[in-house]
Amino acid sequence: MVTDLERNAALHAVRSAATLCSAAQGRLVAGETLTKGDDSPVTVADFAAQAVVVEALTDRLGSIELVGEEDPADLASDDQASLRDGVTALVSTQLGHDVAAGQVLDWIGVGGSDGRSDRYWTLDPIDGTKGFLRGDQYAIALALIEDGEVVLGVLGCPNLPNPDGSTGAVFVASGGEAVAYPAGATDPVRVGVAEPATLAEARFCESVESGHSSHDDAAEIASRLGIVAEPYRIDSQCKYAAVARGDASIYLRLPTRPGYREKIWDHAAGKFVVEQAGGVVTDVDGASLDFRHGRRLEENRGIVATDGRFHDRVIEVVRDVLA
Numbered sequence: 001m002v003t004d005l006e007r008n009a010a011l012h013a014v015r016s017a018a019t020l021c022s023a024a025q026g027r028l029v030a031g032e033t034l035t036k037g038d039d040s041p042v043t044v045a046d047f048a049a050q051a052v053v054v055e056a057l058t059d060r061l062g063s064i065e066l067v068g069e070e071d072p073a074d075l076a077s078d079d080q081a082s083l084r085d086g087v088t089a090l091v092s093t094q095l096g097h098d099v100a101a102g103q104v105l106d107w108i109g110v111g112g113s114d115g116r117s118d119r120y121w122t123l124d125p126i127d128g129t130k131g132f133l134r135g136d137q138y139a140i141a142l143a144l145i146e147d148g149e150v151v152l153g154v155l156g157c158p159n160l161p162n163p164d165g166s167t168g169a170v171f172v173a174s175g176g177e178a179v180a181y182p183a184g185a186t187d188p189v190r191v192g193v194a195e196p197a198t199l200a201e202a203r204f205c206e207s208v209e210s211g212h213s214s215h216d217d218a219a220e221i222a223s224r225l226g227i228v229a230e231p232y233r234i235d236s237q238c239k240y241a242a243v244a245r246g247d248a249s250i251y252l253r254l255p256t257r258p259g260y261r262e263k264i265w266d267h268a269a270g271k272f273v274v275e276q277a278g279g280v281v282t283d284v285d286g287a288s289l290d291f292r293h294g295r296r297l298e299e300n301r302g303i304v305a306t307d308g309r310f311h312d313r314v315i316e317v318v319r320d321v322l323a
């Protein structure tokens, strides 16, 4: 069960983070980015966005349990002082008043939960950080999980091109429907998956980064399915948004390394947006995503999201090609 208070708090939190990230993208200077232990990049904006989401949620909902991507320990050492200052400045600007660095680190630290309780939030403050750094697509992804099931998903996609020519939308999935708030619109519009008559007319999307999803395997799968359209390569959970509103009808995330387990914040919000828009999301073996195993999807590998009708056929071909 999701309350209106929770839905509204989540929408407000994601919008606030999106405003912060839009202002920061393209203005990052040397020293505002670092490479984490797992070799992935992180910027001042990733940390600051996590802080403003926590501030917004806790201000409206009181204490929360959150599995967030960023860890304040990455900002703790003396040689990270300028990074810390950059994060604190971004948060202060977004909130409209000066905030102490210690407060900012405390907010980021709220994201340290292990994801093993009955009810928790999960946040990717900037999903697609490589896209963000390139000046391309990224998403702010926030979800609420209850008894291992996603019950609320909010995806902020500040650079996503909309059908009416505007740029940027926030997607909210809850209570049996998915809606989008395109930039500038006050009223939400309902979103639904595309339903191409045949698989040959389908378009699939995948990561820009071939290290995150095998482009070669995807090309082989598309060819066996008779898909002729070029892949729609787009960073982040914007891929789920694209499937949810029919810009594409299949999202393939195909393992590039044995043993890699997807992180829950990379999928929870997006997968629920697709499902509430009428689509189906599983792993590459056709199994449901299982959010009961902590910070990663330990029991799943890869992702396949579709408009639903062709899901079984897509899984069949994915399994053949990956075998």
Ligand SMILES: Nc1ncnc2c1ncn2[C@@H]1O[C@H](COP(=O)(O)O)[C@@H](OP(=O)(O)O)[C@H]1O
Binding pocket: 040, 069, 124, 126, 127, 128, 129, 130, 131, 206, 207, 208, 209, 211, 212, 213, 234, 235, 236, 237, 256, 257, 260, 263, 266
């Ligand atoms: N080998 C790998 N396989 C799958 N996903 C990976 C990966 N290495 C990193 N990632 C994840 O891919 C995400 C970006 O996905 P995409 O390629 O769809 O934009 C990253 O999220 P962050 O950008 O939040 O760190 C990171 O968590």
Ligand SMILES: [Mg+2]
Binding pocket: 124, 126, 127, 128, 265, 266
């Ligand atoms: Mg991510």
